[in-house]
């Protein structure tokens with residue numbers, strides 16, 4: 255059984271934040287979803303201190319072997335999440351990881367303390383890599399900013415802190431090392447790759463925001479390369495993701511050094527993909543003796 259920062263998991267396949275709405279899925283599949291949950295841990299959609307409506311549509315653009323998104327973090331804010339979503343997510347039969355994002359260290363601290371105080375929460379993912387919020391600095395693009403953020407947050411919770419890394423830098427391993435030195439317990443990668451597309455009918459960007467983040471099978475070789483580089487540079491565990499569609503894809507990430515693998519874009523095509531990927535992966539892994 256894999257272990258992530260002391261959290262025991264039934265198998266190595268979890269979801270990528272923002273790609274599986276467990277509350278909506280429960281409405282569709284009922285308690286059947288809980289009996290055979292697709293993932294061994296659940297990562298929430300990223301929340302921010304205050305509610306956000308997200309970006310103007312068009313928010314998604316299909317590309318060859320992938321898609322570009324610029325959703326822009328729609329969410330209920332910390333108080334809305336704690337009051338409305340957390341009780342429902344706590345009913346899932348797997349550990350809960352809450353993803354948080356803010357634009358200042360103080361706001362990050364408010365999120366980490368607010369979420370970290372709750373027994374229902376097993377770990378916190380710090381999203382320092384969203385490509386779709388125009389707040390100026392993306393913390394995860396700079397090792398020094400990443401280390402400073404971790405040094406601020408580390409003393410504020412005993413819960414494991416996972417840093418979600420951006421692929422949009424020359425040296426993701428340098429950011430991962432900074433996160434580790436700041437006290438992170440794990441890293442997850444990759445978030446989406448900065449991308450754009452032109453609508454052939456309007457000759458304007460297909461995404462209203464002008465650009466967004468690319469995900470899906472198209473990004474997998476880049477993700478595998480970055481996971482390999484990060485795992486060679488840090489001692490903390492990595493959660494690898496980027497275009498995982500089947501068990502063989504998942505194995506690529508484990509072979510690159512990842513402890514766990516996340517399924518993202520594939521869940522939009524097949525909401526139960528996580529379950530299938532986990533089953534296929536277990537066929538490919540050697541049986542423990």
Ligand code: RRO
Pocket residue numbers: 272300323324325326327328381383384385386445446467
């Ligand atoms: O909401 C989004 O637009 C979004 C987020 Br928070 C993220 O981390 N990565 C992404 O591709 N989209």
